[in-house]
Amino acid sequence: MKVLLANPRGFCAGVERAIEIVERALGLHGAPIYVRHEVVHNKFVVDNLKAKGAIFVEKIDEVPTGKVVIFSAHGVSQTVRQQAGELGAIIYDATCPLVTKIHKEVARKQKQSHKVILIGHKGHPEVEGTLGQSAQGTSIELIETIADVDKLNLDNKQLSYTTQTTLSINDTRQIVNALKDKFPGIKSPQKDDICYATQNRQNAVKILMQDSDVLLVLGSNNSSNSNRLREIAEKMQKKSYLIDGANEIHLDWLTGVNTIGVTAGASAPEILVQEVINYLRDCGANEVIEIGGVKENIHFPIPEQLRQNRR
Ligand code: SF4
Incomplete structure (x- = not known):
């Protein structure tokens, strides 16, 4: 065989960065530190960080006042960010910079009065985070399939789409083609959002x-x-x-x-x-x-305050 x-x-570079942020925060502040959602979706990694003193929570109100909170690589909504701030938490953001890029793009498009369509999986934390970037009084339309494109009933002249970072390239291409057929003027992201x-x-x-x-x-x-x-x-x-x-x-x-x-x-x-x-x-x-393959040389820096500490 x-x-x-x-x-x-x-x-990937986003996962390496997120794990390093948790480890260094543990080194700087000591256990426990709180991580909002699994910092990355891997049982081995999460169990390892739990053993070092990380506590994983789904809701910010599970975090005691004034503690350290880390946002997972998938990113968080503006509401979660605000809740953590109100708790007086020391916040480190482990959101992958490629997810943050999408958050910024959504905000920019909405400022230009675009209706944004997000292609992604309902309930995935990255999708929840991106949906939660909506400016007040605006919303993002989530679609998962070509059938969802058929159901879209939008009268906005200005339309843009974005995607979750971890989708199937092939499936997404088909959904994007269906979107472009239905809304010929729809704007694509500046750079492919599948990372x-x-x-x-x-x-x-x-x-x-x-x-x-x-x-x-x-x-x-x-x-x-x-x-x-x-x-x-x-x-x-x-x-x-x-x-x-x-x-x-x-x-x-x-x-x-x-x-x-x-x-x-x-x-x-x-x-x-x-x-x-x-x-x-x-x-x-x-x-x-x-097998031979593409060499990846991407590295994302960790937050300045954590650069001197590691546990
Ligand atoms: S967006 Fe891509 S690079 Fe960033 S954490 Fe997710 S899989 Fe990794």
């Missing part, structure tokens, strides 16, 4: 699965970008499994398999990939090959 490793895979990490990982899986029979994706159930990787293999008529670690692999998944593809979502650490490789070697894999 051969193992093919996707390249690139695993941590570089999502695009690179999806492209790598498409190449990987040309030569693999089965795909294992390291990633948690609630990780949007990891689920999209799993779906790519399924659309190529290949079996595909989302796992939090090697201990979740079922031996019958490997029966009759010659080549197994392995990748990791943007919030899954490399240590989990290495554990999977070791497990597959124990199961008889005698060759591990990393």
Whole structure:
């Protein structure tokens, strides 16, 4: 049995930054510190930070007055930001800069009296955060599918669209085409809002699965970008499994398999990939090959106040 490793895979610059912010805040302020929502959607990462003293909460009113609060990489609404401020919290913002860019673009478009359409998954925290950037008296229209485009009934002359950062490139392209057909004047984002990490990982899986029979994706159930990787293999008529670690692999998944593809979502650490490789070697894999891929050199700086501290 051969193992093919996707390249690139695993941590993106936004996830690395978010984890570093939590670790450094723990170093500077000591435990506990409060993190609004899972800082990134990965069980291993979250459990690790919990062990170091991070407390994850869904609502700001779960945070005692005057404590340290960190916003997750997915970003928060203006209301959450305001609530944290009213608590007298020391706030660190781990929102990925690529999500912040979308927030700013939404605000800019609304200032120009544009109606903004957001393509994204209802209920995902990034989507909640972006919807919550609306200026007073304005709203953003959320759509998830082409069927939603058909239902749109908008009389605004000025229309713009934006997207969640971790969507399927192919599905989104179809929704955007439907939007452009229905509203020919609609304005696109200045730069693609599906982020570089999502695009690179999806492209790598498409190449990987040309030569693999089965795909294992390291990633948690609630990780949007990891689920999209799993779906790519399924659309190529290949079996595909989302796992939090090697201990979740079922031996019958490997029966009759010659080549197994392995990748990791943007919030899954490399240590989990290495554990999977070791497990597959124990199961008889005698060759591990990393495919060629795009080199990523993106790094996002952490907030100034945290640059001297690490736990
Ligand atoms: S997946 Fe993309 S948007 Fe999300 S944290 Fe990573 S770089 Fe930022």
